[in-house]
Amino acid sequence: MESCDALIVGGGPAGSSCAWQLRRRGMDVIVMDKANFPRDKVCAGWITPEVAEVLQLDTVDYARQHVLQPITAFRTGLIDGKEVETRYPDTVSYGIRRRELDDYLLQRSGARLRQGEPMNSLQRDGQQWIVNGAISSPLVIGAGGHFCPVARFMGAKLGADEPAIAAKEIEFEMDGLQRLECQVRGDTPELYFCRDFKGYGWCFRKGDYLNIGLGREDNHLLTEHLNQFCDFLKQRGRIPLDIPDRFHGHAYLLHGHSVRKQIGDGMLLVGDAAGLAYPQSGEGIRPAVESGLMAAATIMEAKGDYRRQQLLPYTGRLVARFGEAAPSVSAGPAFLRNLLAGRLLYNKWFTRHVVLDRWFLHTHQEALQTAETLEV
Ligand SMILES: Cc1cc2nc3c(=O)[nH]c(=O)nc-3n(C[C@H](O)[C@H](O)[C@H](O)COP(=O)(O)OP(=O)(O)OC[C@H]3O[C@@H](n4cnc5c(N)ncnc54)[C@H](O)[C@@H]3O)c2cc1C
Helix, strand or coil: CEECCEEEECCCHHHHHHHHHHHHCCCCEEEEECCCCCCCCCCCCEECHHHHHHCCCCHHHHHHHCCEEEECEEEEEECCCCEEEEECCCCCEEEECHHHHHHHHHHHCCCEEEECCCCCCEEEECCEEEECCCEEECCEEECCCCCCHHHHHCCCCCCCCCCCEEEEEEEEECCHHHHHHCCCECCECEEEECCCCCEEEEEEEECCEEEEEEEECCCCCHHHHHHHHHHHHHHCCCCCCCCCCCCEEEEECEECCECCCCEECCEEECHHHHCCECCCCCCCHHHHHHHHHHHHHHHHHHCCCCCHHHHHHHHHHHHHHHCCCCCCCCCCCHHHHHHHHHHHCCCHHHHHHHHHHHHHCCCCCCCCCHHHHHCC
16 A cells, blocks of 8 residues: 555645645655646636745746736626726736646646546545555545545535536637637736626636636526627627637635535645635635645644644634635625626726725735745
């Protein structure tokens, strides 16, 4: 039987960030993923500079071999409505391709990798966990995304009972003609809200790649909303008329909309497995990375005693960073909210300072202090 100090199930940003920190502190880490990397991941692929900072990503070096699209403006509005353009003096975000970034981070983590291997079974044997009957570890970190098998083991009712965001998107490389027809600029992603404010569509150009998608709080008529959004973009001449029609779907939880257990004896959940995406924007890479780092810091402090009690500081860190996971309270009758929000979206001050700076860019929240995450 193979053994390690920590087994991480899932090599996305949450799993690879956790592995990277644990390896830097000298732990023997295995990352198991059902996919072979580089693998595709349904995602718009937008990260804020704070993500690059906490990951200590050398953006100049990264951009030599990968797509890294600096973002300095946004076009926002309502689907079928007017648009507002908001420009910034500096880079406020980056567009990346998930198949590239995730592979880069996973390889960089220094962990032993078991790719193309799904986690199928988990058993307790004394102080050890036995995974797939083949690997023994005192610690299992669930980083398998929304449908993480470790979260299921800890009692999460995946796909049932949980109010998940449902989203569909496509990312494709444009040919020469499509590049000419596409009016979306790389430095200016476009975000358009559904009229009932239960979701929004986006259109991101990253180099020669175009990413179009729409996510909603409810799964109801998702495809119809998406088709309506694509028609709107085409009518406005924003995107080529002949985009591929094979959109891919995925679901995930917003922090505060649902509560999953985050720790157990010798067990932690990070990233989407723990349901941590920001509720206003659906951004999940930053909470995935940060939770991976906070889990690593907690593990180092526990000094080999991984009983649930010793892992409690992890949940404390999550609350301090993201707030309590209490279900959010609706602010007033829907028609009033929609009316107000519809008007406010055309207000330039509100768009810049509230919608973009606060909800989408989280400029009020500095990058996670690495000193804190490295503390032993
Ligand atoms: C349409 C869409 C657009 C989005 N756009 C953005 C965006 O622009 N910016 C942003 O910040 N966030 C975005 N998000 C959210 C973001 O994609 C997630 O929050 C983020 O990927 C979470 O990272 P993670 O590491 O927790 O999980 P994941 O990235 O999902 O990684 C989980 C890994 O676990 C592996 N795995 C799953 N099951 C098993 C198993 N049984 N055994 C072994 N391995 C397994 C998977 O193969 C995968 O590699 C978007 C989400 C969607 C659906």
